[in-house]
Every structure is written in structure tokens, then in C-alpha cells.
Amino acid sequence: MTTLKYNHVVINNNMENGMNLTLKVWRQANAEAQGQMTEYKLGNVSPDMSFLEMMDVLNDELIRKGEDPVTFDHDCREGICGMCSMFINGEAHGPNRGVTTCQLHMRSFKDGDTIYIEPWRSAGFPVVKDLMVDRSAFDRIQQAGGFVSVNTSGRTLDANAIPVPKADADKAFDAATCIGCGACVASCPNGSAMLFVGAKVSQFALLPQGHPERFDRVENMVKQMDEEGFGNCSNIGACEVQCPKSISIENIARMNREYMAANLKG
Amino acid sequence: MELINKIPDGPLDQKWTKYKNTARLVNPANKRNIDVIVVGTGLAGASAAASLAEMGYKVKALCFQDSPRRAHSIAAQGGINAAKNYMNDGDSTYRLFYDTIKGGDYRAREANVYRLAEVSANIIDQCVAQGVPFARDYGGLLDNRSFGGTQVSRTFYAKGQTGQQLLLGAYSALSRQVGKGNVTMLNRHEMLDVVVIDGKARGIIARNLVTGAIERHSAHAVVLCTGGYGNVFFLSTNAMGSNVTAAWRAHKRGALMANPCFTQIHPTCIPVSGDHQSKLTLMSESLRNDGRIWVPKFKEDAEAIRAKKLKPTDLAEDRRDYYLERRYPAFGNLVPRDVASRAAKERCDAGFGVNATGEAVYLDFASSFERYGKQQATVKGLHNATHDEIIAMGKKVVEQKYGNLFQMYEQIVAENPYETPMMIYPAVHYTMGGLWVDYELMTTIKGCYACGEANFSDHGANRLGASALMQGLADGYFVLPYTIGNYLADEISTGKISTDAPEFVAAEDNVRKQIESLFNNNGTVPVDHFHRKLGKIIWDYCGMARSEEGLKFAISEIQKIREDFFKNVRIPGVQNGMNPELEKAMRVADFIDLGELMCKDALERNESCGGHFREEYQTEEGEALRVDDVYNYVAAWEFTGNPSAPILNKEPLVYDNIKVQSRSYK
Ligand SMILES: Cc1cc2nc3c(=O)[nH]c(=O)nc-3n(C[C@H](O)[C@H](O)[C@H](O)COP(=O)(O)OP(=O)(O)OC[C@H]3O[C@@H](n4cnc5c(N)ncnc54)[C@H](O)[C@@H]3O)c2cc1C
Ligand code: SF4
Ligand code: FES
Numbered sequence: 001m002t003t004l005k006y007n008h009v010v011i012n013n014n015m016e017n018g019m020n021l022t023l024k025v026w027r028q029a030n031a032e033a034q035g036q037m038t039e040y041k042l043g044n045v046s047p048d049m050s051f052l053e054m055m056d057v058l059n060d061e062l063i064r065k066g067e068d069p070v071t072f073d074h075d076c077r078e079g080i081c082g083m084c085s086m087f088i089n090g091e092a093h094g095p096n097r098g099v100t101t102c103q104l105h106m107r108s109f110k111d112g113d114t115i116y117i118e119p120w121r122s123a124g125f126p127v128v129k130d131l132m133v134d135r136s137a138f139d140r141i142q143q144a145g146g147f148v149s150v151n152t153s154g155r156t157l158d159a160n161a162i163p164v165p166k167a168d169a170d171k172a173f174d175a176a177t178c179i180g181c182g183a184c185v186a187s188c189p190n191g192s193a194m195l196f197v198g199a200k201v202s203q204f205a206l207l208p209q210g211h212p213e214r215f216d217r218v219e220n221m222v223k224q225m226d227e228e229g230f231g232n233c234s235n236i237g238a239c240e241v242q243c244p245k246s247i248s249i250e251n252i253a254r255m256n257r258e259y260m261a262a263n264l265k266g
Numbered sequence: 267m268e269l270i271n272k273i274p275d276g277p278l279d280q281k282w283t284k285y286k287n288t289a290r291l292v293n294p295a296n297k298r299n300i301d302v303i304v305v306g307t308g309l310a311g312a313s314a315a316a317s318l319a320e321m322g323y324k325v326k327a328l329c330f331q332d333s334p335r336r337a338h339s340i341a342a343q344g345g346i347n348a349a350k351n352y353m354n355d356g357d358s359t360y361r362l363f364y365d366t367i368k369g370g371d372y373r374a375r376e377a378n379v380y381r382l383a384e385v386s387a388n389i390i391d392q393c394v395a396q397g398v399p400f401a402r403d404y405g406g407l408l409d410n411r412s413f414g415g416t417q418v419s420r421t422f423y424a425k426g427q428t429g430q431q432l433l434l435g436a437y438s439a440l441s442r443q444v445g446k447g448n449v450t451m452l453n454r455h456e457m458l459d460v461v462v463i464d465g466k467a468r469g470i471i472a473r474n475l476v477t478g479a480i481e482r483h484s485a486h487a488v489v490l491c492t493g494g495y496g497n498v499f500f501l502s503t504n505a506m507g508s509n510v511t512a513a514w515r516a517h518k519r520g521a522l523m524a525n526p527c528f529t530q531i532h533p534t535c536i537p538v539s540g541d542h543q544s545k546l547t548l549m550s551e552s553l554r555n556d557g558r559i560w561v562p563k564f565k566e567d568a569e570a571i572r573a574k575k576l577k578p579t580d581l582a583e584d585r586r587d588y589y590l591e592r593r594y595p596a597f598g599n600l601v602p603r604d605v606a607s608r609a610a611k612e613r614c615d616a617g618f619g620v621n622a623t624g625e626a627v628y629l630d631f632a633s634s635f636e637r638y639g640k641q642q643a644t645v646k647g648l649h650n651a652t653h654d655e656i657i658a659m660g661k662k663v664v665e666q667k668y669g670n671l672f673q674m675y676e677q678i679v680a681e682n683p684y685e686t687p688m689m690i691y692p693a694v695h696y697t698m699g700g701l702w703v704d705y706e707l708m709t710t711i712k713g714c715y716a717c718g719e720a721n722f723s724d725h726g727a728n729r730l731g732a733s734a735l736m737q738g739l740a741d742g743y744f745v746l747p748y749t750i751g752n753y754l755a756d757e758i759s760t761g762k763i764s765t766d767a768p769e770f771v772a773a774e775d776n777v778r779k780q781i782e783s784l785f786n787n788n789g790t791v792p793v794d795h796f797h798r799k800l801g802k803i804i805w806d807y808c809g810m811a812r813s814e815e816g817l818k819f820a821i822s823e824i825q826k827i828r829e830d831f832f833k834n835v836r837i838p839g840v841q842n843g844m845n846p847e848l849e850k851a852m853r854v855a856d857f858i859d860l861g862e863l864m865c866k867d868a869l870e871r872n873e874s875c876g877g878h879f880r881e882e883y884q885t886e887e888g889e890a891l892r893v894d895d896v897y898n899y900v901a902a903w904e905f906t907g908n909p910s911a912p913i914l915n916k917e918p919l920v921y922d923n924i925k926v927q928s929r930s931y932k
Contacts, residue, residue, distance in 0.1 A: 030843065049542045050678075056544055056794070063792040063847065068839050071846060073332060075505040077545045078674060080430055081336040103677045128476060129844045136453065139333050143445035147438035148397045152317045152743045156395035160352060163406030173399040173424055176431060180335055209397045 018044035019106065022114040023058065025070055028127050031134075035127065037116070047107035051094065052077060052084065054106055072131040079103040079244065082179030085186070086131055087118040092183035092242040100181065100244040120186035123229040124193060135182050137228035138196060144224035145217040146200045148209050162208055172206040175199045177245045184239035184247070190231030195239040197225050198251035205258050215262035222259055267522070267904055269917040272704040273377040278923045279359075282381045285705070286748050290755035297322035299761070300754055301485040303470055305457045305512050307334030309429070309735055310718025311491030312436035313742025319443035321747060323754075326483060327440070328455045328472060330507055330849070335437040338493050338505040339738065342429020343671065344552035345411060345421035346735040348386040353410050357418040359383045364924060366733060369415040369602050370698070370726020371876035371892065372926045373525070373900075375919065377705060378723045385744040386736050390422055392743060398435040400424050411555050413731035415602035415931075421732045426550055426671040432735055436742070455481075456849060457512045459773045460488055460519045460714060467714035468763050471773045475849065478842035480774055482765035486757040487713045487750060490516060491742065494697035494719035496529065498857045498864070499809070500801025502694035503535055503548040509853040510860050513701050513720050521709035522902040522915060524702035524722035526860065527868035530729055530877050531810050532695030533559075533606035536678055537626040546693040547678055549629065550671055551731040554599045556634040556664060557688070559606070561618040561627050563587040568618045578620065578628055578687050589613055597931040604728045604877045604890070605931060607692035611810050612888065614691070621689050630687035635660035692810060696734060698725040698877065699867075702902040702917075706749035707741060710902075713753060717741035722900070727876025781841055784851050789836040793850045796831045800824065800854070800861055808865050813881040817869040824862045825910065831858060859909040866903075870914060873897045894926055 020043045028035030042061070045054055052074050059069035073083040084101040088094035094104045109115065117131065125133040150156060164172075176199070184195035201218050204210025210217070233252060240249040274281045292300065300323050304315040307329040315327040329337060349362040362383035367374055390408070394400065400422050401409040410419040424431040443449040452472070459471040461482070469484035495510035496502040517523045534549045562568040563585050570576035589609055591598045601609075610627050613619070620626050639660030643651040651659070661684050665672065675683050701709050701716035703723055708715050718738040725733065764770075807813075807820035831854065839845045874883040874890035875897070883891040900917040 046540055046542055048539050048680075050544070053542045053544050057542065060792050060794065063836060063838050064790065066836075066838065069847060071844055075331055075336055075507050076338070076341045077506060078341060078547050079677075080341050080427070081331070081338075081505060082333075082340075083331060083336050098673070099677060103674070105677065105680070107680060132844070135332060139335075139441065139444075139451070139453075142335075142438065143441040147442040148395065149442065150392075150395045151320045152313065152392055152439055152747075156391045159350070159390045159394040159400075160407050162394060164402055165406050166402050166404050169399055169402040169406070172397075173401075173431070176399050176424075176434065177427060179340075179430075180333065203399065204397055207397050207399065209395060 018046060019109065019111040019113070021045055021109065024114065024116045025130070026118045027070070027130055030129055031126055045106050047105070049106045050077065050102060051086070051088070051104040051106065052102050070131060071129040074102055077102040080179060082181040085120050085133065085181055085183070087120060087186055089116050092120070092187040093244050097241070098244060098246050100179070120182050122185045122191040124185060124191060125182060135180070137230070138180050138182065138193070140228065141193070141197060141221050141224045142200065145213070145220035148204065149213060164207060168206045172203045175202040175206070175247065175251050178247050179245055181244060183242050183244060185230060187238045187242035188231065189236060189238070190234060192233045192239070193225050193228070193230040194233040194252045194255065195243060195247055195249065197221050198255035199247045201255040201258055202251040205254060214258060215265050218255060218258040219262050267710065267915050269702070269902060269915055270704065271375065271917060272706055273375070274705070278376060278380050281377050282384055289748055289752040292751050292754050292758060294322050296758040298324065300324065300757060301326065301763070302487045302489060302750070303328070303483055303485040304489045304491060305470065306337065306491035306493060306718070306720070307437070307440065308337035308339035308491060308493055308718060309433055309436055309738030310720070310742045311337070311489070312433065312440045313739050314489055314491060314717055314746050315449055316436060316439035316443050317743055317747045318750070319448035325443070325449045326452065326485065327449055328452045328457055330454065330456045330475060332453055334440055334451060334453065335434060337433060338508050339429050339433045339735070341505060342432070342735055343426045343548065343550035345413065345423035345428045345732040346389065346432060347413065347420050347730070347732040348390045348422060348736065349383055349420060350387050350390060352408060353419045355418045357420050361418065362386060362420065365416045366724065366730060367726065367924050368929060369730040370728055371890065371929055372726065372894070372898070372921070373528070373875055373919065374724055374726030376921060376923055381745065382724050382737055382740050385740045388744060389736060389739045393432060393435050396435040396439060398424070398431050400431070411552055412600060414551055414554060414600045414606065415597070415730045421552070423552065426552070426668055429735060432739065436739070457492070458515060458777045458852065460516045460711065461769050461773045462519050462711055463767055463769045466712045468767070469765065469770065471777050473777070476844055478840065478845065480777055482770045482774060484763035484765045484770070486754055486760060486763065487715065489715040489717060489746065489750070490701065490720050491717045492720045494700065495857070495860060496694045496697050498801065498861050499694040499805050500797045501538065501543060501546050501805070503532060503546050506545060509856070511853050511856045513716070514856040514860055516701060516709060516711065516714060518905050520711045521714060521716070522702040522904055523699070523863060524900050524902045525699040525727070525867065526864045526903065527808065527871065527878055528698035528727045528876060529694060529864070530603055530696040530698060531607045531692045532603055533610055533692050534629060534690045535693035535695070536675065537621055537623065537689055537691040547674065548693070548695060549675060549688060549690055550668070551603070553629060553668060553671065556667070557599070557629040557631050558588055558633060559590050559599055559610070559627055559629055560586045560588045561613045561620060565617055568620060571620050572622060572624060587618070594931045601931045602728055602730060604879070607810055608879060610692055626689040626691045628687040629690045631664055631683070632687070634664055638663035694805070694809070696729055698722065698727060698729055702900065706752060707746055708749070708753065715746060715750065717746055727878055780852065781848065783832075784835065784837050784848065785841060787833060787835065789834040791834045791836055793835055793847055793854055796827060796835060797850070797854045797857065800827050800858055803827070804861050804864065808868050811879050811881050812868045814869060817865045820865045821862055824858060824865065828858045831855065862909055863903055863912060866912065867901055870901060871897055890929070892928065898926070
């Protein structure tokens with residue numbers, strides 16, 4: 001019999017390091033139902049686990065006990081898809097800066113901690129179930145103008161026929177790294193989506209390709225944003241602090257300038 | 267079954283032009299009456315849906331995430347290839363074609379790969395026009411980097427987030443069409459069956475993941491862009507939801523599955539840390555441009571490092587073994603993935619691994635910090651810069667290039683890769699196998715297409731880095747929009763397809779029955795338990811090295827897992843509502859069947875090629891040994907109703923333009 005070594009070896013789940021935690025988790029059966037915080041005790045949590053792996057362990061226990069596991073959004077588990085979205089101890093994506101929930105590891109907590117886990121709360125993001133919310137408003141804002149109107153014929157200019165100064169390209173890239181997670185909305189006392197929208201508007205405003213439609217774009221996206229029930233921006237800045245991609249609040253200022261310029265144009 | 271690949275005649279470099287000139291067209295008025303379903307909104311799906319809608323077809327697109335922008339393509343890091351020759355380093359369409367065929371170890375179709383290389387340059391033009399912010403140099407022009415298996419720089423990138431930027435480009439094109447009403451987007455929907463009427467794909471059955479409703483959707487063609495099946499291994503670099511269900515259900519309805527055992531194990535991933543692990547994280551291949559891979563030269567050093575008595579940074583140069591540079595001087599750290607992965611495994615199996623599990627090697631940036639630092643000092647005219655200043659400047663350059671990857675590493679491992687080398691180990695990453703498609707990307711079900719990672723078409727037995735993004739966008743933007751018309755031209759007078767047809771009723775019934783049986787078995791064990799077990803078997807016996815004995819054992823184990831699964835799995839919660847455990851269970855059921863087929867396929871192929879390494883077939887130096895006179899074919903498997911008794915069909919591979927050689931990167 002050939003025996004090949006299997007590399008999925010247990011090294012971290014030793015009892016000495018295991019933490020005991022109290023979890024207070026928002027449970028809500030569906031959009032219409034009343035929700036409430038429910039308490040769970042979880043033992044032997046390894047500091048090397050990611051936060052979502054800790055949630056997996058909780059769910060495994062719940063299923064084995066015949067209870068309904070906690071529903072939450074997640075997919076890539078490496079901080080890029082923007083699906084994970086937990087409000088942990090009162091902060092979007094938890095206590096660390098520049099990371100998503102899925103990148104948070106249990107070493108950021110200590111034995112005996114009580115952790116409060118809630119969904120994003122905002123008029124623009126209704127709860128679907130437990131910790132999962134509906135962020136389709138972001139898609140609709142994008143559909144209103146977050147694009148360059150160029151058909152996919154491949155009959156465009158040669159890519160290098162449009163030089164872009166590196167500084168602009170880098171800034172446009174930084175704005176474009178927004179993952180659409182919605183932490184900015186969740187952390188804003190007004191529930192404003194300005195950081196998300198500002199980032200998209202900025203990406204195109206900084207690039208020559210975006211210029212022909214710049215005024216329509218900003219007007220249409222802002223209009224859709226307002227219709228979705230997101231609040232106004234009053235320059236509090238919580239969004240920038242809690243944004244896992246550190247999207248700069250400068251993008252909001254740039255969007256405001258674009259918007260004003262669009263209004264002046266009439 | 268006779269496999270007709272529909273490759274046009276004529277010289278290689280004229281086939282695609284000739285095809286486009288003669289393919290039938292559908293006029294704009296008729297397009298408005300034709301429905302197309304696109305399942306999946308990754309690079310392949312989003313680009314296909316947007317392009318078809320722009321052309322005038324009525325498109326419905328589905329994804330299981332809450333937004334099309336979150337498809338797994340978003341996670342691609344390193345870059346996308348294109349034969350632009352902007353670097354003037356001798357690149358050309360032919361060279362990209364040649365590299366891809368050779369990289370795939372001579373198990374891909376010439377005509378498809380040539381077409382891919384041909385349209386590659388358009389992709390970059392298209393993406394730039396859409397506002398994709400690729401990396402640029404100080405002159406404002408596009409920058410390139412190198413990837414494995416090539417000796418030119420043809421990889422376009424956006425830091426370590428190339429997939430994100432490309433997908434957001436395709437998503438914006440898709441959003442534009444949704445806004446115009448040309449695409450109906452169904453988020454949080456999972457396709458669970460293809461409906462075939464009189465031999466033609468006429469629609470799908472999908473489950474609304476929020477309400478649990480089972481829905482019928484009809485169309486004149488169905489395009490599957492549902493990604494790869496790497497998660498059959500449980501641990502992989504794929505997103506948690508990536509699955510084979512859509513492809514597998516099509517397989518059960520008549521689409522052949524090609525080369526399922528051709529899976530890619532990527533050499534540079536963060537090693538496994540514990541049994542709580544839910545997924546593995548890739549460290550992009552682009553890092554091999556600047557990182558050097560090594561293990562200690564002497565066992566006692568490896569042991570001391572494992573026992574944490576010695577730090578890698580303390581080990582002198584002459585006590586290190588840069589084994590890729592040693593074994594493959596011509597390509598060095600940039601050998602293709604299959605070669606690099608096996609070499610890492612070889613060193614670790616021999617006892618030179620460097621973390622507690624003994625299964626990790628170093629990826630070290632120290633010499634790049636120094637090289638870039640010196641360059642910076644020269645550029646800035648700092649002739650008296652100290653060593654520390656030079657290293658600090660070098661680190662800044664590396665941060666510019668790979669900052670997000672370094673940060674990601676630190677988040678997971680809690681070590682700073684600017685101060686100590688990264689530890690890496692191979693992990694499952696990509697699947698070259700997939701639904702068999704002809705030159706038009708049509709499966710063996712008429713009117714059912716497969717694009718992107720879901721098909722088998724372009725990468726043979728090993729994919730080169732930065733070529734999946736290229737293929738996904740080529741399929742969706744530039745190939746399918748032409749080929750689908752050739753079929754739909756016959757559908758202009760079909761009219762709306764009714765979802766009341768008995769085939770729709772039967773397919774829906776089938777899905778309902780499966781769901782009910784999963785709920786009604788009185789099981790007690792969570793789905794993940796079975797998935798982990800399956801993954802371990804496949805990793806052990808159908809992973810980086812395979813053998814006849816091991817594969818036979820794996821097949822019998824998988825059959826046991828299947829039985830156990832249906833008897834003992836527990837699905838909590840409700841049928842008619844949000845239920846992620848139910849979603850997982852259906853995916854795992856399909857993974858079990860696929861896993862068995864992968865082992866069968868690997869057992870059948872008595873040779874080593876690319877990612878498929880059969881221990882019995884290797885050269886004296888431990889390199890893969892192909893057996894061309896027997897196995898130069900695509901293995902296309904047919905479902906028979908019994909997952910343990912599939913039928914093998916063969917499509918011979920013909921090489922008219924490239925001389926088949928044994929692959930050498932020395
Ligand atoms: C970490 C990582 C890094 C990578 N980096 C690179 C790189 O640098 N360069 C490169 O070329 N390649 C890279 N790859 C490979 C490349 O990203 C993928 O092969 C490619 O993105 C696949 O695209 P796709 O459109 O075929 O499928 P995906 O992007 O996987 O999309 C699949 C889509 O199908 C949908 N779907 C699946 N099943 C169903 C169903 N049953 N019902 C409804 N919808 C369904 C999903 O919702 C999703 O929208 C990387 C891969 C990984 C894992
Ligand atoms: S701006 Fe930041 S917080 Fe807001 S959606 Fe984008 S990535 Fe998330
Ligand atoms: S799961 Fe993708 S960002 Fe967290």
C-alpha cells in the first residue's frame with residue numbers, strides 16, 4: 001500500500017492554548033421576524049483560528065445538538081470578495097483595522113472574553129437571516145452609473161494609446177480596491193454610503209476613460225444612493241476608520257466636487 | 267459517443283478568422299426574441315452575459331453569492347497574460363501559444379490554444395477601455411511582470427488584486443446591461459439541473475436561496491460559467507462556495523466530463539496550521555519573480571528550525587539549498603507550478619521541511635530587498651546609503667508590488683514577512699479538467715455551453731500562471747459571442763419556450779426529491795464532516811502523487827463515504843427558506859461522485875503528465891514521464907446512471923504545428 005503523507009496535521013488545537021468564550025449572537029429567523037441576542041458558550045478555541053472558523057465550530061456544535069446554525073455571509077475567506085460582514089463588539093469587521101471579518105483571527109481575543117456579534121444595521125441593508133443582510137442596494141447604485149459605456153467588441157484603442165500618469169493610475173487603483181462590503185454604511189451613525197459611492201466615482205474621475213460620462217455618472221449614482229434610503233454624510237469619518245481596505249475619505253470630497261461640477265453644468 | 271471537436275480546417279493562424287467569417291449570424295430583431303441563461307458571474311460569466319446582452323439577446327444571469335461582483339474570480343491575485351510584446355522581449359502570439367501547449371504538457375488542443383493567444387491582446391485593450399486600473403510605469407504606460415513557465419514578461423497586473431480589478435470591470439459592463447433591462451440578474455440563486463428537451467438544453471431548475479423556492483427558467487441556450495471544482499479536496503485556495511454542482515448536473519444530463527484528474531496544486535500557499543482550517547490561502551505566483559525558494563541544505567539545520575532553535579535568517583548562504591535554482595537553472599524559481607509543487611514535496615518528504623508539521627519551504631525576499639534598494643539608491647543618487655537604508659528602500663519597492671499579499675500573510679500567520687522569509691507549501695488551486703467542449707465551447711448537450719474554468723479546453727494537464735483570467739475573459743468577451751450565434755441561428759423561429767413542458771416538471775420533481783431525501787434520513791452528522799473526509803482521501807491518493815494501488819483504495823473509500831453520507835448527514839433548518847447547510851449538502855453529494863470519477867480517470871491514465879503524476883511513471887530524475895503513443899488524448903467521461911460505472915470516450919489530440927517533446931525547464 002502506498003502511503004502518502006497527509007499534510008493536514010493538527011498542531012494548534014492543544015488544550016493549553018484553547019480559549020473559552022461567551023458569544024452573544026444576533027438571531028433572526030427572516031426579514032420579517034423579531035430578532036434577539038442569544039448567548040452561546042464555546043470552549044477550546046484556538047488562537048490560530050480565523051473568526052469565521054470559530055463560527056464554524058459553533059455551528060458544528062449547534063447542528064450536532066439539532067439546533068439551527070447561525071447564518072452568515074462569507075465566501076473567499078481572504079478579505080477580497082466582500083461577503084463577510086459582522087459587527088463585532090460594536091465595530092464593523094471587529095477590533096482590528098484594515099481587515100475584514102474573515103481575516104480577523106482569534107488571537108485578537110483572550111480567554112474568558114464575551115464577544116457580541118451582530119449584522120450590519122442600516123436602513124439600506126435589511127436583515128435576511130441572523131447575521132446576513134441584503135446589500136443589493138449597492139448593485140443598483142452601480143447599475144445607475146458605475147461603468148464606462150464601452151461595448152465589449154475588443155475593437156477599442158490599443159491599451160497603450162491611453163497613457164495614464166502613474167500617480168493618477170495609483171490613486172484610481174486605490175479607490176477601485178473597495179470590496180463593496182458595506183462596513184462604511186454599518187459604521188456610519190447616519191447610515192451613509194458616501195465612501196462606497198465616492199470610491200467608484202473617484203476611480204473613473206481619475207482616469208481619462210471615465211471623463212466623457214463623468215457628470216451623468218455622479219448624478220445618477222448619487223440619485224440612486226438617495227433613493228435606497230442611505231443617510232447623508234456629516235463628515236464623521238467612522239467609515240474610513242472601519243473600512244477594511246482603508247479607502248480614503250478624500251474620495252468623498254472628490255465625489256462632492258464632481259457632483260458640484262455636474263450641477264454647474266446643469 | 268462520437269466526439270466532434272468542430273475545429274475548422276486551414277492553417278492554424280487562420281482558423282479563427284475563417285470561423286468568424288463563416289459562422290451564421292442572428293439579426294438584431296431576432297436576437298430580441300432569444301433568451302440565453304448564463305450561470306455564473308465570474309470573469310467568464312460576467313463577460314459573457316454583458317457581451318450577449320450588448321449584442322441584443324435577452325439574458326438571465328445567476329450567481330449564488332449576494333452580488334455578481336463576489337464571484338471567486340475576485341480573488342485572483344497575480345495577473346493576466348497577453349501577447350502584447352510591450353516589453354519588446356520577443357513575445358508573440360505564437361510564443362504564448364507555444365508556452366501554453368508546452369506548459370500543459372502537450373495535452374491541450376492546438377486550435378483552441380492558438381485562438382486564446384490570438385485574442386489575448388484584445389482583452390487588455392478592452393479592460394483598459396473599461397477603466398481597469400492596471401499597474402503602470404512612470405511613463406504612464408502599462409507595466410508587465412513574469413510568471414512561471416515562460417521566459418518573457420507578458421503578465422499585466424493590478425498589484426496583487428488583478429482578479430478583483432478585472433472582475434469589477436466585467437461586473438460594471440454587466441451592471442450597465444442590468445440597468446438597461448437587457449440582463450435579469452438573479453443573485454442568491456443556485457442552478458440545480460439543466461432541462462434537456464429533444465436533445466437540446468432548454469432551461470434550468472434553480473433554487474432561490476433566500477426563499478427556498480424551486481424555480482424553472484427556460485431559454486434557447488444555457489451557458490455554464492460556474493468555475494472549477496478544486497473544493498472537492500475540501501481544503502483549497504478556492505472560495506468556500508466554489509463547487510461542481512452545475513457542471514455535474516449537466517454531466518448527469520449528457521455533458522461529458524473531460525480529464526477530471528487534471529488538477530493543479532499550486533506551489534506557493536500558506537501551509538495548513540490546524541484541523542480547524544476551513545480553507546487555504548494562496549500567495550501569488552508573481553512572488554516567484556522576486557522571492558527565492560529554499561530549504562536548509564543539512565538535515566540538522568532543518569531539525570533545529572523545526573524545533574525553533576534556529577531562525578532561518580541566521581542560516582548562512584552556503585547552508586541553504588535553493589533547490590529550484592539548482593535543479594532547473596534555465597527557469598529557476600519560475601518553473602511551472604506542477605514542477606515547483608513536486609519539488610517542494612520531494613524536499614519535505616526527504617525531511618527538509620521547515621515548520622512544525624515538516625511541510626513547508628521558505629520563500630525569501632531578502633535578496634530582492636537588497637537588489638531593489640541598491641537600484642533606488644542609484645536612482646536617487648544616494649551613494650553613501652547604509653545597508654539598512656538600502657534594505658528599507660528595497661522593502662518599500664516590494665511593498666509597492668505585493669503589499670496586500672504581505673499583509674494577508676501576516677494576518678494569517680502572525681509573522682512579518684518583511685523580517686523573516688514566508689513559509690509556503692503546495693495546495694489545491696485550479697482544475698484544468700471540466701466539461702468537454704468543442705471549438706465552439708458547446709458541451710455534448712446541444713445548446714449547452716461551458717466557459718472559463720468550468721470547461722476543460724485550454725490548459726491541458728497543467729495551467730500556466732495568469733492564463734485562467736485570460737481564458738475566462740477570452741471565452742466570455744470574444745469567443746462565445748461569435749460561436750453561440752452559429753447555434754442560435756436555428757432558433758429564431760422557436761419562440762418562447764414554455765416551462766410547462768414535462769421535462770421541466772420532471773427535472774423540478776427530481777430536485778425536490780433529492781432535497782426531501784436529505785432532510786428525511788434522520789442523520790446526525792454535519793455536512794462538513796463528510797466533506798473533510800472526502801477531501802483527505804482525494805488529497806492523499808489523487809493529489810500531488812498517485813499510484814494504481816492508492817487510487818483503487820481511494821475509489822473504495824469514496825464509495826463508503828457516499829453510503830455513509832446519505833445515511834447519516836443531518837440537514838438542520840427548513841427547506842423553504844435560507845439554508846446554507848442544505849446548499850453545502852447538495853454540493854458535497856456531487857463532489858463525492860466527481861471524486862470517484864477523478865480517481866477513475868487518474869487510474870486509467872497510465873502515464874505522468876503535468877499535474878497528473880503517477881508514481882509508476884517517472885524518469886530517473888523524478889520528472890514526469892508521458893506515454894504519448896497511448897495517452898495523447900482527452901479522456902471524456904460519460905455518465906451512465908451509476909456513478910461508479912462511467913464510460914470513457916477519447917478525443918485524440920493532433921499536433922500539426924508543434925513538435926511534441928518531453929518538457930524540460932533545465
Ligand atoms: C486565490 C486564487 C488566485 C488566482 N490567481 C490567478 C491569477 O493571478 N491569474 C490567473 O489567470 N488565474 C488565477 N486564478 C484562477 C482564476 O481566478 C480562476 O480560474 C477564474 O477566475 C475562474 O473564473 P470563472 O469565471 O470560470 O469562475 P468563477 O469566478 O469561479 O465564477 C463562478 C461563478 O459561478 C457561480 N456559480 C457556481 N455554481 C453555481 C450554481 N450551481 N448556480 C448558480 N451559480 C453558480 C458563482 O456564483 C460564480 O458567480 C486564481 C485562483 C485562485 C483560487
Ligand atoms: S468603502 Fe470600504 S467599507 Fe465601504 S464598501 Fe468599500 S471596502 Fe467596504
Ligand atoms: S469572506 Fe470574502 S472578504 Fe471575507
